[in-house]
Amino acid sequence: MKAIVLRDLGDAENLKLEECPDPVAAPGEAVVALRAAALNHRDVWIRRGQYAGIKLPIILGSDGSGTVRSVGAGVDPAWVGREVVVNPSLDWGNDPRVQGPNYRILGLPDNGTYAEMIKIPATQLAPKPSHLSFEEAAAIPLAGLTAYRALVTRARVQPGETVVVTGIGGGVSTFALQIAKAIGARVFVTSGSDAKLAKAIELGADGGANYRTGDWVQELVQLGGGGGPDVVIDSVGGETLDHAVSLVKPGGRIVTYGATTGAVKNLEVRRVFWKQIDLMGSTMGTPAEFTDMIAFYEKHRLKPVIDRVFPLDEAPHAHRRMEQAGQTGKIVLRIE
Ligand SMILES: NC(=O)c1ccc[n+]([C@@H]2O[C@H](COP(=O)([O-])OP(=O)(O)OC[C@H]3O[C@@H](n4cnc5c(N)ncnc54)[C@H](OP(=O)(O)O)[C@@H]3O)[C@@H](O)[C@H]2O)c1
Structure with a gap:
């Protein structure tokens, strides 16, 4: 698969399109063929080295939507072919009041969504609201949650x-x-x-x-x-x-x-x-809140505000747009 890989901290030009091995679903996981990813300020701060716990190389990106391509052992095969959004809030833990010690956000340290494919626990997936395009659905997860x-x-x-x-x-x-x-x-x-x-x-x-x-x-x-x-x-x-x-x-x-x-x-x-x-x-949210939030968007037919959509290989332009703070709404990467 192709992915935007960050090997060195610094300018937006350091986000490079590379050929990477296709992910394979482990037990409990699904592989999603991503159709869109969205940017968050977090991505820019990581790229510049202004974030805790940086590990390189890394595929950035917390927000994504796409179609399930395969599932690992123990996951209902009915997921395959479904259009989904990815919950970036990983390993929340057992207490709905506060995240546990293993809590992390997709896109660091786990590889994220600036890629043609991602492997992710199937419990992180929710059906894409039917009234939304892949670009609109990808804009929702982190900020919406x-x-x-x-x-x-x-x-x-x-x-x-x-x-x-x-x-x-x-x-x-x-x-x-x-x-x-x-x-x-x-x-x-x-x-x-x-x-x-x-x-x-x-x-x-x-x-x-x-x-x-x-x-x-x-x-x-x-x-x-x-x-x-x-x-x-x-x-x-x-x-x-x-x-x-x-x-x-x-x-x-x-x-x-x-x-x-x-x-x-x-x-x-x-x-x-x-x-x-x-x-x-408050910070991000639990798996139940993610499901409720996606259902809320479906029920009220809400559409997120999209600023601009860039092709995946123009991720550096997308990052520069966020750095210039010119946007209103989400900056999205389209993945063919
Ligand atoms: N806890 C979490 O789970 C979580 C999740 C996402 C984001 N965040 C945090 O939330 C913050 C916002 O992130 P974001 O990506 O949504 O927004 P953002 O793009 O960073 O924008 C923040 C907005 O704050 C306003 N602002 C900046 N300086 C200001 C000032 N001096 N006085 C008043 N308003 C000012 C600006 O509003 P105007 O442009 O309208 O002037 C700016 O657009 C960040 O600190 C981020 O780290 C936390």
Whole structure:
């Protein structure tokens, strides 16, 4: 098979198309002929050497969709020929509240989806939603799962509640917006770009505030009708998380799943306890949450937002596009 292999850390040009041995399914595994893969920021950070536990050479990629080509012993042969999406959340463990010690994300240290084929435990597969193309289905797994657990399992967002999603330009944020709207919440967003705010409103957001040009906390309080939101979903971290503590209504919930701008230097702890805020961490999700999330996409006929599709051999261009942060939505690799 052909795959994009990273042998040396550094520039996007280090992602090279190579001929690799075809994977063979071990007991409990399936081999999937991939039709599409999608990028995550994680891939760029690994390529640059800014990620823990790097091992080389590696085939990057956490997100993928395709058709099952063969299965190993102990796997139902009915899987062969099925169109599937791959769950990148590996070995979660037995406790649904937190991942166990063997937990890892597909694409490091295990070889990932920038390839014509992948072998993976069959328990990581879910049927591809019938209304989605392979490219659309490949865009969902990592970001969709992260957003789903944050909103549904952790924040328990209810219809009619108000949710704020910070940094709507982020890959996961777009999924959070979509899922929260499908639940029936009112959703407000923040961005440093008016164009991204306009795009979010096109996608269903009820309004937004630009964090570069004004007091976004005050703007969102006013947009929401005077009180703060019930829930803030944040991956920006830093002072944005502290502002979320000011913004959320008393008794509200904040879920953090990322820290793009780093640690919170001035968290106003008194506000956290006096307002009786639930501050929750979240990361990826369990196998059951993955199945539920895919079923949610099928039930609500949701389609992920795709920025651009590149052929597999143009993976370096796809990485550069992500580094330039020009995208809205997922960057996808098409695999012929
Ligand atoms: N825990 C998990 O399972 C998990 C999974 C996926 C991602 N993550 C983490 O989540 C974060 C987001 O990842 P991503 O790939 O979805 O998004 P991303 O592409 O890294 O984008 C993050 C967004 O944050 C906003 N932002 C950046 N600097 C900001 C600032 N100074 N103030 C306010 N907003 C700012 C920007 O929004 P605008 O462009 O709209 O201005 C940007 O588009 C990363 O830290 C990532 O590591 C965690």
